Amino acid sequence: MNVTHRAGDVWVRKMDVLTVSERVSDPMISQEALREMLDVVLEERWREMADSPHTVMEEVRADLADAGTFLSSGQIERLSHSIAQAFGGVDMGFEDDLIVAEERRAREQEEIRQRAEERRAREMERLKEWEAHLVDFNAVPAILRCSRREALRWIAENRLPVAKRETNAEGLETFFFDPSELKKCRPLVNAWRKGLSGQAEHEDDNSLKSRRGNAAIARVAALDRFAAHFRTARSLKRRITLVTGPTNSGKSHTALQALAEAESGVALAPLRLLAHEFREAMLSNGVAASLTTGEERIIDPTARHLAATVEMCPFNKPVDVAIIDEAQMLSDPDRGAAWTAAIMGVPARHVFILGAADCIPLVKRIAELCNDPVDEIHLERKSPLKPGGSLALEELRAGDALIAFSRREVLDLRAELMTHNRRVAVIYGALSPEVRRAEAARFNRGDADILVATDAIGMGLNLSIRRVIFSTLRKYDGRQTRSLTTQEIKQIGGRAGRFGKHEEGLVCVLDGAGSPNFIRQMLNAPPEPIKELRPLVQPDSDIVQAVAQEVDTQSLYGVLTRIKRAVLRPDDPNYRLADMEQALEIAAALEGVEELDLPTRWTYAMCPINTRDNGIPRLVEWASIHAKGRAIYPPGTGRLPASATASREELERAEKRHRRLVAWRWLAMRFPKAYPDLELAERNATILDEWIEQVLRTQSRMRENTRRQQGRNSAPWEKKKRRSPAPGKKKPFKKGKRS
Incomplete structure (x- = not known):
């Protein structure tokens, strides 16, 4: 291992070396002979991994990238030679093809990175220029040719477009305005003075632009009126039943019974596993139900009930009953905004919200913002x-x-x-x-x-x-x-x-x-x-596109930066902006990918990835392939050794491959043409699931059998340990064998 790593052959694993050692019969074998044996073992591994050298290269590179290791040109050349040898293609040009393909990929990724840096800098410059030409309240009367009192009244009436709000250390709020937008409001001033809406018949083109500008700003600022964003839910007369209690108090029983008796309904769960359990509960009660999660759909065309994860809440199809589970997740900094959206937006006449007692104040606050009545049921634990x-x-x-x-x-x-x-x-x-x-x-x-x-x-x-x-x-x-x-x-x-x-x-x-x-x-x-007590909120695709239209950009990075800085002020009395750092980081990296529209970029920014195992660079690479109109095929399982001998490192590698497949399947649900062969991805995920479970189960059983063979004469583990005699006392001597 030391020799190979000093040579830079980072793709050599412990299992490869152990396989070589098992085949060695000569105690005086030379380093050269060992290296030849290792090359044979590697070639066997490459052939087991995939059917083509290009796929093997992709899998090896992805595994290394997950661990934070990226190959130099010399390493790519040596790895390409090894893979080409395995497929007998050195003379057929496989090695040259692999090297050329890897060099092209590296060059494209570097170009994407450079473009992203240039465009991010350009967006930040635009933002600075925009902020630099904003004016504070003192300039408003002169621009509108009105008094300070009139200007204050029109701000309070939300007639004037506030471009930016800032709160100082003393809690005082400062408003900033875009002079060009204020000038558009001049034709409306006389109507406002008369108490009219400002939509007089004599409005000219400028006033129409002003109203359109104000409407766009209203859409942009919709986060401070988030409940109104869910029009279907607001059109219903909803009733909320809040069921709280500790774990093991039976919170879901009453709600599931009401759901099963309803003509239509939806059950929203925090995890895919729980969504499956909700669906199985409905099926066991004779209720047909579909399933929708981020990476999986089971659609029954006859079903009027749906089990889904919270993020997949259907906002436009009214139902009779909805269940939203684990409402204490409202406070979660990463996913809390999804619970806010689900509770505010689920279009159900009767909404059951289940959770720990901690969630009561937040749920009541959300219900107040939605003007929905709340009934409370508190359950006690069934066993102490x-x-x-x-x-x-x-x-x-x-x-x-x-x-x-x-x-x-x-x-x-x-x-x-x-x-x-x-x-x-x-x-x-x-x-x-x-x-x-x-x-x-x-x-x-x-x-x-x-x-x-x-x-x-x-x-x-x-x-x-x-x-x-x-x-x-x-x-x-x-x-x-x-x-x-x-x-x-x-x-x-x-x-x-x-x-x-x-x-x-x-x-x-x-x-x-x-x-x-x-x-x-x-x-x-x-x-x-x-x-x-302010619920977390985050923009959706509609809000992102409205902001983009207002600030005249197709840069997702620019839009999210503007939202973070200006759309929802930090001291808003009703809502607070969720943490958008990962979405902003993905958006920044995607700036260098051309030919992707804004909604597509936003979808990529929402993809569930782990940033610690190369998630963002891989996502950018997939997006760049997508943008060129080429297909991104499912990640493979890699070589899976016998479960009995799998190391912890190999177990972790399989888990990372599974996470790669989760992200791929999530994107395939949204871009089926760019991400074809979902069935293969599901098969690969199943293979990895079964192998991981086999590793955990088999190794536990093997260790148990080994211990039993080694300690047949020892007392079983359930018995208490023999205590050593107290200090100063001798251990009593007994004749005969211990029974």
């Missing part, structure tokens, strides 16, 4: 939830769930438990919903004794857990490492003591990981007060 003290790792028993907050910690704890002969199931965010469900089923059946999981178990899985044990009471939330909140302790700990399976649920902490008193305090604490 109690603090359970601290436990050592070896004291964990069947039915326990051990909670960590990163993939690495989950796999480390899994490995440690397996050395103690535990059968372990795992659940963490990088696993697909299908694998999570399979691991949950394995735990519920008793095929795994202990579940090791992240807070991914907090939503959407029915788990027969007796005790929840936190391996730490602190977590990194993407911004900082902090103590767990009351809601997190209750949401995750509440998975313990499932009604009908266990009489009570216990919430514990691992020895040395924190104080049991902290758990007790959090379980007994009231819901944490929500400091910010």
